[in-house]
Amino acid sequence: MDSRPLDVLREVYGYDAFRGDQAAIVDHVVAGGDAIVLMPTGGGKSVTYQVPALVRGGTGLVVSPLIALMHDQVQALRANGVRAAYLNSTLSAPERAEVERAYVAGELDLIYIAPERLSNPAVTGLLQRGRLSVIAIDEAHCVSQWGHDFRPDYLALGDLVERFPGVPRMALTATATRATHREITDRLRMPAARHFVASFDRPNIQYRIEPKADARRQLVAFLRQQPSGSSGIVYALSRKSVEQTAEYLRAQGFDALPYHAGLEAGMRADHQQRFLREDGIVMVATIAFGMGIDKPDVRFVAHIDLPKSVEGYYQETGRAGRDGEPAVAWMAYGLSDVVQQRRLIDGGEGDLAHRRRQHAHLDAMLALCETVSCRRQNLLEYFGEASGACGNCDTCLTPPETWDGLVASQKLLSTIVRLKRERNQAYGAGQLIDILRGAQTDRIRQLGHDTLATYGIGADLSDQDWRSVIRQLLARGILVAQGEYGTLALGEPAGEVLRGEAAVPLRKDVIGRTGGSSRTRRTATSDAVAEGDREMFEALRAWRAEAAREQGVPAYVVFGDTTLRALAELRPASAEQLDGITGIGAKKKGAYGAAVLAVIAAGAPGA
CATH class of the missing domain: 1.10.150.80 (HRDC domain)
Structure with a gap:
């Protein structure tokens, strides 16, 4: 299809004009230039490689990490009259042979292939027998050790420059910090590529985070605020939690389905198809679900466990509201999340540098959760983008109250110091809170903790209040969680707090305070x-x-x-x-x- 890009946009997609940087990217690639494109989910990345593939002679090669993404995009392209196909394990031998024949004959506009298949010499040989117009590497953050979904097979994609000289290459991703950005450029061997960095802001998404008390009950309250027929995704950390949460939601009257890598393949495929084709489905999933799910009308994304990184959080929440209509990203986050994530990092694989990177990712995620200022502002700053307060996140709509947490912090830190110095003991949050609140438990009496000088000096705060204090001190590094059992110890800034030389303003948690926004109730498409x-x-x-x-x-x-x-x-x-x-x-x-x-x-x- 040898046409001007705007003609293709109108004839194939039915749009009168490109958005944002799309026109500049398309013109650059059509002219033969390489491009690295950082654009948020829903920002129109696919247009930037599909249009050049239709304008330039030959077939566009799209390297995509998920079969679901290939299937959905090919289906949508064919509905628009584009000659598109994919090569993956779902095809029978005759079907695969027909796709290969059509490609070599020049009868395809676009062909989608997984990165793993490009390691096969037979596949690269096939591609060399035809003519490529452009090479697009989608979800390019998978090439980066700094990214949240590292895929080793992506590392070999740098060799494409030698196998297909003169073919413009594109690397596209919805999330990339400066470190990820640099690594994508280096590993894919694209030093001369022009970089296009769009705004990471998704103004149609309302970000809401609340302290976790009973995550499933809080989730139900949130879901009942959503308009009838809304589809959404609930993310949980473990397979067990996914299945239990889906079962709990079904008992509460929701059409909830589980999705994780441990389910039988047929069930996963069936649940995914129902989510894509039916209204009102709540998909409860691990992060194995979502990347490349091209469903534009997801109205909410909820997290009942803390994501490992801001990149992961942004990518997952970005699956909501791809159609530009209002959507909500909700999360319940608690002390146990912090301790669990620290423990997973410290007990995981990888060298010290890798663990430090993971701790840095987690620290940034905690800062987003604990901020008393605009969440969107905090999120965008992480990606190097300055912004003002958005007026449409929970902290903007209902600014959190703060209180002077210095004395409470000193009481807690003193208890930890005394246990270590006087008895060479270390404990997790539960026992420390029992000591501070003067609990009369068998364990307190057996261990003699009721004789400590700090026993009962924190009875003015509730158990939930103390958990909030500990969670916020962990987020700031004043406390650190150690070992398999998450025992608490003093972080580097603790000395200044104990001496009264550092202020400790803490946010006052109110469970469910983000739950009643009237804005959320206007997110049904028909309401617009x-x-x-x-x-x-x-x-x-x-x-x-x-x-x-x-x-x-x-x-x-x-x-x-x-x-x-x-x-x-x-x-x-x-x-x-x-x-x-x-x-x-x-x-x-x-x-x-x-x-x-x-x-x-x-x-x-x-x-």
Whole structure:
């Protein structure tokens, strides 16, 4: 397809103009230049390599880490009239042979391949028999040891420069700190690439983090605030937690499905397809689920366990609201999360430098959780982007109260010091809190802890209050968790606190304080439709659902909600009037135009 990029954008995708840096990236790659593209999830990365592949002669090669991503993108491309295919383990031998034949014959616009397959000389030999127009390496953060999803097979992709000289290469990712950015550039051997760094801000996502008391009950309260029919993802750390949480949610009346690597492959595939094609599904998953899931109308992402890094958190929350409509990223975070993550790092594999990197990632995540200022501002600063307060996160909507935690911190630190100095003992949070609150337990009496000078001096604070104090001191490094059992010891700044030379302002936790925002209740897609257009929108939505079922594809492959909203508002009466409506290209106009016009005519006044 030898056309100007804007013509391709209009004819294939149904959009009148590129967004942000898209036009500059496309022009640079079409001219033969290499590019490193950092753009947030939902920012339109796929357009930046798909359009050059359609404009330049040959076939675009897309290196993608997940089969689900390949399947969804190829399905969507074919719906737009693009000749796309993939090579992966799901194909039968005859199907694979047909894809290979079509590629060599020049009958494909785009071909998707996993990085592991490029290690096979037969696959690279096949690609060399055809003609490549562009090479796009998606989810490029997987090449980086600093990234949160390191994939060794990505390291070999730097060799593509020698195997396919003269073919422009692109590395694309939604998350990258400066360290990750440098490593992507070096490992993929792209020193001359032009770098395009878009804003990491996702203003349609509302970030909310609350202290964990009973995570599942808090999760249910959050889910019940979401509009009826909302789809979302709940992330948990372990497979066991995933299954138990899904079962708990089903008992509470939610259509919840588990997803983790330990489930039988058929069940995983079935659950994924239901999530993609049905409304109202809550997918409870480990982080094995999500990367490359191209579902634009995910209305919420919830975490009931602390993510390991800000990059991971950003990537996971970025799966919400890819359609640009309002969405919520919610998390319950507690003391046990901090202790567990520290223990996993210290007991994990890797050398000292690797563990230090992991601790640095965790420290940044804790800083985001404990901030008393704008969460979005904190998140963007992590990626090197300055911003003002957003006015749409929990700390902006309901600024947290702070209190002077110096005396409470001194009481806690003194207890730890006395136990170590007088008895050579170290304990975790539970026993320390019992000592401070003057608990009369068998363990306290047996160990003689009721004779300590600090016994009972913290009875003015509740158990939950003390857990909040410990969690915040751990986040600041004033306390450190050690060993398999997470016993608490003094961090480097503790000396100044004990001497009263450092202020210790702490945030006052209020369980559930982020739960009642009226903004959240307006996140249903139909709520964004004008009152007079809502009935038409719902009629178009019902038609879309039926069309998607008949074809066995997700609803958004037919049309996105943005397109349905435009149709409900503009109410075109002829095929010509469909031109220019966002998301309706030539292929979809031919496939669905008559049916859409019939739905609109049937719902028009007087029909």
